[in-house]
Amino acid sequence: MLADQASHTVDAFHRGRFYLLQPAAKGHRSGVDAMILASVVQNEFSGRVADLGAGAGAAGLAVLARCERASAVLIERSGFMAAFARESLALPENAAFSGRSEVIEADVTLTGKARNAAGLADNSFDFAIMNPPFNLPTDRSTPDPVKAEAHVMTQGMMEQWIRTAAAIVRPGGAIGIIARPTSITELLDALKGRFGGLVIVPVQPRPQEAAIRIVIKGTRGSRAGLTLSPALIMHHETGNGFTERADAINNGLTSLF
Amino acid sequence: MLADQASHTVDAFHRGRFYLLQPAAKGHRSGVDAMILASVVQNEFSGRVADLGAGAGAAGLAVLARCERASAVLIERSGFMAAFARESLALPENAAFSGRSEVIEADVTLTGKARNAAGLADNSFDFAIMNPPFNLPTDRSTPDPVKAEAHVMTQGMMEQWIRTAAAIVRPGGAIGIIARPTSITELLDALKGRFGGLVIVPVQPRPQEAAIRIVIKGTRGSRAGLTLSPALIMHHETGNGFTERADAINNGLTSLF
Numbered sequence: 001m002l003a004d005q006a007s008h009t010v011d012a013f014h015r016g017r018f019y020l021l022q023p024a025a026k027g028h029r030s031g032v033d034a035m036i037l038a039s040v041v042q043n044e045f046s047g048r049v050a051d052l053g054a055g056a057g058a059a060g061l062a063v064l065a066r067c068e069r070a071s072a073v074l075i076e077r078s079g080f081m082a083a084f085a086r087e088s089l090a091l092p093e094n095a096a097f098s099g100r101s102e103v104i105e106a107d108v109t110l111t112g113k114a115r116n117a118a119g120l121a122d123n124s125f126d127f128a129i130m131n132p133p134f135n136l137p138t139d140r141s142t143p144d145p146v147k148a149e150a151h152v153m154t155q156g157m158m159e160q161w162i163r164t165a166a167a168i169v170r171p172g173g174a175i176g177i178i179a180r181p182t183s184i185t186e187l188l189d190a191l192k193g194r195f196g197g198l199v200i201v202p203v204q205p206r207p208q209e210a211a212i213r214i215v216i217k218g219t220r221g222s223r224a225g226l227t228l229s230p231a232l233i234m235h236h237e238t239g240n241g242f243t244e245r246a247d248a249i250n251n252g253l254t255s256l257f
Numbered sequence: 258m259l260a261d262q263a264s265h266t267v268d269a270f271h272r273g274r275f276y277l278l279q280p281a282a283k284g285h286r287s288g289v290d291a292m293i294l295a296s297v298v299q300n301e302f303s304g305r306v307a308d309l310g311a312g313a314g315a316a317g318l319a320v321l322a323r324c325e326r327a328s329a330v331l332i333e334r335s336g337f338m339a340a341f342a343r344e345s346l347a348l349p350e351n352a353a354f355s356g357r358s359e360v361i362e363a364d365v366t367l368t369g370k371a372r373n374a375a376g377l378a379d380n381s382f383d384f385a386i387m388n389p390p391f392n393l394p395t396d397r398s399t400p401d402p403v404k405a406e407a408h409v410m411t412q413g414m415m416e417q418w419i420r421t422a423a424a425i426v427r428p429g430g431a432i433g434i435i436a437r438p439t440s441i442t443e444l445l446d447a448l449k450g451r452f453g454g455l456v457i458v459p460v461q462p463r464p465q466e467a468a469i470r471i472v473i474k475g476t477r478g479s480r481a482g483l484t485l486s487p488a489l490i491m492h493h494e495t496g497n498g499f500t501e502r503a504d505a506i507n508n509g510l511t512s513l514f
Contacts, residue, residue, distance in 0.1 A: 181485040182483045184485070185445040202459070202485050211484075227438065227468075228438040228459050228471065230461060230467065231488065
């Protein structure tokens with residue numbers, strides 16, 4: 001029950017097309033990264049999406065809001081965050097998703113029978129999306145353990161997360177990842193032999209600035225080569241407003257591909 | 258002697274600041290890729306550059322033409338192409354480089370004593386640049402065996418080339434690579450533990466088109482993270498002219514970094 005939990009906020013996303021109940025101070029608060037990740041799923045997508053490490057469910061809900069024939073399973077290890085995801089799905093404002101969404105409280109790094117037993121059956125998804133923790137353990141740490149758990153990437157975590165994605169996504173299904181550029185070597189190594197036809201989109205704050213994120217989309221079992229697409233530019237050379245494309249993506253009006 | 262060889266052309270680069278003697282039909286003919294590769298070396302560079310797989314020497318000569326305090330060693334396995342490199346250096350138009358350039362006819366994949374004996378001593382260079390062969394053996398092959406040798410990447414070649422670069426470049430020295438985006442996983446794996454502080458620059462034909470090349474610069478022994486820089490855009494959305502930046506790079510008026 002949320003009354004027992006930390007104070008929370010209810011935030012509108014996609015100009016009010018869905019709402020998210022999030023912890024006000026503790027835990028991970030979602031924003032633009034989750035909206036960009038969700039945009040990896042194409043508009044016409046129809047099928048079952050796994051949101052791995054879903055937090056309060058921002059990316060999964062963003063997919064449901066834009067793709068009317070999608071269903072989503074929000075997978076989150078932290079009971080604290082999973083409770084927010086359940087409450088988000090229960091909000092009356094999100095009633096449109098009630099028949100096509102669920103929360104599974106499970107660790108993405110589970111393997112084999114334990115993973116299946118948790119509800120993550122092999123080849124049972126058409127798409128997996130993930131925004132894995134991206135701080136190195138050596139980065140300045142946060143005093144909040146829930147936030148730290150959401151943000152700190154441990155050794156081999158990319159490999160473990162992508163291994164799970166490869167297990168639960170059917171052949172021909174897809175993966176979408178948002179991560180820091182510095183993780184690219186680890187990501188590509190983990191994707192190798194599992195997902196191919198990779199498309200990388202750098203995400204730059206401004207036209208003249210280096211990427212702060214990369215988005216990768218791949219196809220399970222594909223042997224096609226890699227594409228390095230033009231960057232998604234969030235802001236113009238100066239000023240705080242979004243570019244037209246960034247605004248459309250942030251508000252669920254278009255997909256990245 | 259070239260009189261015995263295939264017909265050749267003498268081509269001006271950098272608006273006449275250096276010339277290249279190249280085979281007219283057989284072998285690899287250099288162009289914009291070599292000029293972009295050379296631009297990885299910063300304007301103020303002073304030191305010894307290894308041009309690995311130099312062909313007729315386009316990239317190495319482009320560095321010499323822009324960086325007056327640089328010296329270059331052109332390393333080329335093909336005797337046919339190395340002869341063109343020697344003749345290029347001997348052209349009166351290239352007299353300015355005569356005291357600071359040489360050709361070594363050697364295979365970049367040599368190791369250990371054989372590599373040292375060929376003139377590629379450990380830690381003896383400040384910079385290594387390379388434009389490795391990039392066609393897969395399964396790509397449509399060319400009937401010209403010299404051109405095929407210059408263009409076909411064999412299994413493990415990236416690893417072998419970068420291993421040589423790591424051996425001959427001193428700690429703190431640099432590597433510059435131009436390659437196809439599809440080689441990025443293999444490149445990053447080969448660079449890992451050898452060159453760090455990587456900076457990747459996508460090269461896009463036009464703003465709206467995917468990259469056709471990537472340029473990677475790295476520092477020997479650095480443990481710094483990776484940067485994904487804004488793309489170098491060669492042409493505008495329409496039309497055949499170079500962008501201002503591409504023109505400056507192609508003509509040796511600026512460095513990429």
